[in-house]
Each structure stands twice: as C-alpha cells, then as structure tokens.
Amino acid sequence: MNRILSLVKIDLNTTFGLSAIQYKFRSKQDRWQTIILIIAILSLLPSYYMIVYGLSEMYEAYFNIGQKSMFLLTGVLITQLIVFFFGILYVMSKYYFSNDLNVLVPLPIRSREIVGAKFISLMVNEYLTSLPIILPFIVIYGVKGNEGILYWVYSIIPILFIPVIPLALSSVIVMLLMKYTNIKGKKDLLRIVGYFLLIIIALTVQFEIQSVIQNSIMSEEDLFLQLITDSNLFVRKLGMIFPPSMWGALSLSNYFNVTGFLHSLLFIGVSIGIFLIMLYLSEKVFFDGLIGNLEVGTSNGSGKVKSTDFRKKLPVFLAIGLKEIKVLIRTPVYLLNSIGVVVLVPILFVMPTYMGGDHFMKQLNMIISGNPNLISLIGSGMIILLGIMNCVGCTTFSREGRNFWIQRTIPIRAKDQIFGRVLSSLFVQLIGISVLLGSIAYMGMITIDSIFWISILGLLGSIAMAELGMLVDIFRPLLDWDNPQKAMKQNLNVLIAMSVGALYLLGVGFLVYKLLGKMNMLFIYCIIGGIFIISSFGFYILLRRMIERQFLILE
Amino acid sequence: MLKLQNISKTYSKGKVKAVDDISLHINPGEIFGFLGPNGAGKTTTINMMVGLLKPDSGNIYIDGIDIWQNPVQAKKQISFVPDTPEIYDKLKGIEYLNFIADVYDIPKDVRQERMEKYLGIFNLKNVVGDIIGSYSHGMKQKLSLISALIHEPKLFILDEPMVGLDPKSSFQLKEIMRQRCDEEKTVFFSTHVLEVAEKLCDRIAIINKGKIIALGTMEELRSHAVEKESLENIFLELTENE
Numbered sequence: 001m002n003r004i005l006s007l008v009k010i011d012l013n014t015t016f017g018l019s020a021i022q023y024k025f026r027s028k029q030d031r032w033q034t035i036i037l038i039i040a041i042l043s044l045l046p047s048y049y050m051i052v053y054g055l056s057e058m059y060e061a062y063f064n065i066g067q068k069s070m071f072l073l074t075g076v077l078i079t080q081l082i083v084f085f086f087g088i089l090y091v092m093s094k095y096y097f098s099n100d101l102n103v104l105v106p107l108p109i110r111s112r113e114i115v116g117a118k119f120i121s122l123m124v125n126e127y128l129t130s131l132p133i134i135l136p137f138i139v140i141y142g143v144k145g146n147e148g149i150l151y152w153v154y155s156i157i158p159i160l161f162i163p164v165i166p167l168a169l170s171s172v173i174v175m176l177l178m179k180y181t182n183i184k185g186k187k188d189l190l191r192i193v194g195y196f197l198l199i200i201i202a203l204t205v206q207f208e209i210q211s212v213i214q215n216s217i218m219s220e221e222d223l224f225l226q227l228i229t230d231s232n233l234f235v236r237k238l239g240m241i242f243p244p245s246m247w248g249a250l251s252l253s254n255y256f257n258v259t260g261f262l263h264s265l266l267f268i269g270v271s272i273g274i275f276l277i278m279l280y281l282s283e284k285v286f287f288d289g290l291i292g293n294l295e296v297g298t299s300n301g302s303g304k305v306k307s308t309d310f311r312k313k314l315p316v317f318l319a320i321g322l323k324e325i326k327v328l329i330r331t332p333v334y335l336l337n338s339i340g341v342v343v344l345v346p347i348l349f350v351m352p353t354y355m356g357g358d359h360f361m362k363q364l365n366m367i368i369s370g371n372p373n374l375i376s377l378i379g380s381g382m383i384i385l386l387g388i389m390n391c392v393g394c395t396t397f398s399r400e401g402r403n404f405w406i407q408r409t410i411p412i413r414a415k416d417q418i419f420g421r422v423l424s425s426l427f428v429q430l431i432g433i434s435v436l437l438g439s440i441a442y443m444g445m446i447t448i449d450s451i452f453w454i455s456i457l458g459l460l461g462s463i464a465m466a467e468l469g470m471l472v473d474i475f476r477p478l479l480d481w482d483n484p485q486k487a488m489k490q491n492l493n494v495l496i497a498m499s500v501g502a503l504y505l506l507g508v509g510f511l512v513y514k515l516l517g518k519m520n521m522l523f524i525y526c527i528i529g530g531i532f533i534i535s536s537f538g539f540y541i542l543l544r545r546m547i548e549r550q551f552l553i554l555e
Numbered sequence: 556m557l558k559l560q561n562i563s564k565t566y567s568k569g570k571v572k573a574v575d576d577i578s579l580h581i582n583p584g585e586i587f588g589f590l591g592p593n594g595a596g597k598t599t600t601i602n603m604m605v606g607l608l609k610p611d612s613g614n615i616y617i618d619g620i621d622i623w624q625n626p627v628q629a630k631k632q633i634s635f636v637p638d639t640p641e642i643y644d645k646l647k648g649i650e651y652l653n654f655i656a657d658v659y660d661i662p663k664d665v666r667q668e669r670m671e672k673y674l675g676i677f678n679l680k681n682v683v684g685d686i687i688g689s690y691s692h693g694m695k696q697k698l699s700l701i702s703a704l705i706h707e708p709k710l711f712i713l714d715e716p717m718v719g720l721d722p723k724s725s726f727q728l729k730e731i732m733r734q735r736c737d738e739e740k741t742v743f744f745s746t747h748v749l750e751v752a753e754k755l756c757d758r759i760a761i762i763n764k765g766k767i768i769a770l771g772t773m774e775e776l777r778s779h780a781v782e783k784e785s786l787e788n789i790f791l792e793l794t795e796n797e
Contacts (some may be wrong), residue, residue, distance in 0.1 A: 233653045305649050305684040308668075309653075310653075311654075311664075313657060313661075316660070319654050320654075323643070323646065323700050326646060355678055403643050405637060408606055408607055409605045410655065411629075552626065555609075
C-alpha cells in the first residue's frame, strides 16, 4: 500500500506539475499566465450559467410529472458516460504511452501497484471533469426540493464514487484492447481502429437500449397511473442504460429510507468490486499490452527510400504544414484528439436524430423546411466550433515540445509558420467537413447550397479559429512534457482557446440571429464571411508579431 | 564571422550569473574550441548565439548581422547541433532532412548530392527511410549533424558534438570540421574531450563560472600556465584556481 501511495504522490506531482507551479509562481510572466487563466475561466461562466439555468428548468419539468429522481439519474448518467469516454483516452495514454513507464517497469513493483497508482491519479484528474457536471444536478435537486441534511451527507457518496466504475471499466477495456492489438508492426493502426470501433459500438448500444426502453415506457397502457404511484418509475426503466448510474441516483433520491441506504451500499460495493477486478486483471494483461509498446523498434533499414525521395522540394510553409500533418497522424494521441474529434462529433450529432426514429425525423424536417438555411448555418457553426475543438491550432507550438529548438534555430519567417500551421488545421477541418456533410446527406437533408456554404464559411471560420488558438499557444506554449497527452489534453491553452473561441462564435451567432429575417440570406452569408476574413487578417497580424516576439524571448 | 560583445545572462532574478560579460571574436576559417567544467556557462553562451536564449545585455553578430535584431537573416548563415539530439521521432530520417533542406531552400540536385554524401560518410544510408524514433542515440546525433551540414553553413555551431558518436563517426566529424575551415568556413564547438580540442582547434577559450578565464592558441595558453605539458593540465590548473 505504501508503494502505491508513494507512486500516487509522484504521479500527481508530475501530472499537475505541483513542484513546477511552486517554482514558477515566483516569476512575473507566469503570474500573468495565472491571471489570464482566471479570466479565461471567468469567460466560461456565462455559458455555464445558461446551462445551470436550463437544468433548473429541467428539474421543474420532471417535478411536474412526479419523476424528480429522473433529474438525478440524468446527472449521474451524463457524468459517468463522459468520464467513461474521456477515460478510454486518458487510460490509454496514462497506462501505455507515458514516459515514466520506462522508469517504473524495471523497478520491483507489481503491475497492479503501477495500475492502481495511475488509476488513483487519473481519478483526481477525472474529478475536474465530473464535479462541474454533477454538482449543479445535486445542488439544484437539494435546494429546489428543500431536501434535508441527510441528503447533503448522502450526496458525498455519488460525488466521490462517480468516476470509479466508468474509469475502471474503461481501464479494463483499454487493457484488453492493448493486449490483443499488440501485434508487431501494425499496433498503432489497430489501436486507433479499435478505439473508433469501441466508441461507435458503445454509442450504438447506448442509443439502442435507450430507444427500446423509451418505446416500452410509452407503449405501456397504464403509464399515467404508474407515474403517479411510482416516483422512481423513469429512473428504474431508463436506468437500465447504465445500472450503476441508476443505483447512484436512487441512493440519493431515497436518502430518507432503506432503499436509499441499500442503493448506496450497492453503488459503493460495485465501485470497489469493479476496481478490484480491474486490479486483478491488470496482473494478467497489463504487461502483455505494455511490453511491445516500450519497444520502440530498432531501425533495420526496412523503410525503403527511392532516389526521387531526395529530390522533393517544397515551399517552406508547405514543408511546415506537411511536417505537422505527418506528426499529427503518426502520434496516436494527437490523431485521436484532432481527427478523432472532427470525425466523432458530427456522427454523435447525427446519431441521436437517426436513433430517435421516424417521429423525430418528421419533427426535424418540419423545423428545417420552415427555414432551409438553418442546416447551412448550424453546419458551418459546427465546423467552426470543431476548428477550435480539434486542438490543432491551440497546441501547435506546445506539440513541438523538446523539438522546439529546431523551429527556433532555423530561419523560418513568422509568415511561413502561420501559413503552414493553419494549413495543418485546415487539413483536419476538411475531414470534419466531409464527415459532417456525409452525415447530413445520410439524414437526407443535403442540398448544393448547404454543401457550398458549410464548406466556404466553415473553412473561413476555421482559419480564424486556428489563428486564435495559435495566439493563445504561442503566448504560453507548454513545451516541457514527457507524454504527448499533456501537450494536447492536459494543456490549459486548449481550455483558454475554447472559451475565447466560444465567445467569438457566440458573438457571430448572436449577430446572425439578429439579422435573420431582416435581410436576404445571401447578404447574411456575405456578412459572416466578411467577419471571418477580417478577423483572420487581424489575428494574422497579431500572430506574426507575437511569434516574432516569443521566438526571441522564450526560455 | 562571429562576434560576441559583452554578453551577460543571469537566472533567478539576477541572483545567478550564468554568463558574465563575455566578448569573443572568431574569424572566418577558424576552428574554435569552447571548454569549461559542468555548469560553467558553455551551453548558455551557445544558446544565446543560436537564438534560443536572449542575453540580458550585449550583442551577438553573425557575419555582421545581429542575431537578435535580424534573426531570420542571421540564422541563414549558421547551423546548430545541440548536445542532446531531440528530433521529431515520428518523422522518417529522409523526411526530416528534406524539411530542413526546404527551409534553407536547397535546390533538388544539390540536396540530393549532399544528402547522399553525408549519409554515406555517417553510414545512415540504409536507415534513412526509417522513423527517427527507431534510431539509437548515436544515429540521431548523426542525423542532426547531417541536417546541419546540408546547407553548407558559414558558421557551424556544435554543443558537445562527440558525445554519443562511435569512433569512426567522431573521426569523420573531425575531418569535416577541418575541411570546412580549409574552405574558409567557421566552426565553433564546446567539448569536454580535451584531446580533441588540443589537436583540432586553432584557438581555445576556457569558461568558468560565466567568465572567460583563458583565450588563445594552444601555444598562448601554454605560455601562461605553470604546468605546460597538456591542455588537461592547463584546464585543471585554471579551473581549480578560480
């Protein structure tokens, strides 16, 4: 146990850079960074407030049909699903791709101790994801329903245990995936394909179960009678999507009786049980998946070079763009977080509408036929949002990491840096646009107009977003990392860029909303395009100055 | 070719003087050795010369161009090989070399000829199609050297270049350094291997605690030292007295 604790301590310290923060806080420049970070977090507050407001409306809706426990289930379910999906990504890089493994593996430690320590450290990380989601649900339920003191005491259990089951499950899945894809030569490809399949299968299963249950509830003859007599009806039925979430919700909504107590016990018991099973399994499979991973493979001259390979000449910006794209595609963590996001998000967006059945599609068609431009507007908005979510721009310098010296000692103009790096972001965006257009076509709602506007406005807006991200990243690049995951997912620049980007997009969206119906749609499109072009140019000027300045003063 | 004018650099808010008012003037066609114990300020000085670290005061000119005023122009004249070869692990050797050649705008024919020449010298021809991540430390070091030689820089700056190289490659590198000087190009390198400095360098500077404590040809250094036999003795005498 002592070993696990000391491993956890070291892991938390390196993950969150506690010692580095202490050291850094003394310098003026870093204090500025803290202030900017606080501003960025504050700028997220309006959106967060809107979400919380929406949630309290949701509580009212459930309350009115006598199913307020459903509100808690929604909270627990969303939190656990998000922890699960993020978990798969985090677990993969934390268990298998972090550099400390080279140090840990030769030490006389058992794999369950390594996995246990990494799990706990990930748990702490996951609280940062889970708390902002689950807390509003618990607080709104408690305050609006005037729940007693026991409720608040009970609420500690789901808050603490919420990430355990999804994280343990994702650990098990990843460990098995890594063991069985550990095939020489093809493992990176297999793992990426495996990851995508996993997500798609998991989502399909979720939606299928959901729609089956929904249909079964709706088709029950005495539904209204049951609603009145059983205040946990929805939870019991819909909770089957992910039973642990149901136990969590029922433990809290029945805090005043034995059912609540028993469900609490069940929730805790199963959490600990799955955690122990995961540890047991780690003894059997962890090293099998890992060992091949640590072998970088020795250079054996298998990569053939043709004489023409020596004669490929490109303009500087294109050389940078191509280098960026190659590194992006060949590093699994980057690939999943950039191209993975732009592929999955549009599919996720379309899937519920498809799974919702004919009824849903009819409603959607009605809304769309009222304003056919909605598809183009929402589509291009989504592409622009992906432009910041793909993390390519806002981590472009951070991803250089210890190789950053190369960029700083060779003669590259800031202009070429910008063009090349924006190009790599646009490459990812083009994939996103294709998937989105494909998804819209799949729903049978595509028109030539929407293809044109989504592509043009989407790309123009993506340039602005990529530049905005690069501005954030060059201001405080995170270069000192040992695991590519840190450059992309644990990089605060992503959060800062996302919040600034969201504000920008909200602003443009608000303007469009105000203009809708007041002028010809073509004018509105031109205005949006104009805004993107002008802001891209403005960001470009700023970025050029920032790159020239930062390349000189960074240490 | 390279002129350092009163450069200083401090860390920890001025408490630690890493480099203290250094001035150097290195001529075209010269091999210049930069010696000093660990933590003396060698890498800090080199980092300031190549644009990685801004000096607190002083100027650095490369072929008359101030590297901090006109960085892109100055960097076209130099190439740099750091002590640890951190190169893009996910690129193939050939891709990295082409990337560097693109940045320096080397024509197709010229780059092919130079790449083949240096890949042959450093025995990397067979593995240049492999991912850099699969290279050994020494192979990465050699690739870093080849990429630095591809544009035939006027000033070749190397930080501890012999570390990690096998004896043959080390010998080849020394030959290349000599040839460059014969072509009136300049080489500046730091090293711990005193024999290399003694045999190869036209002039040597010894830095300790951020200050240059000795500068000149081997003969000049000998004339100032009590123990005159080898550079090792001179080095030990000077750095211990400090």
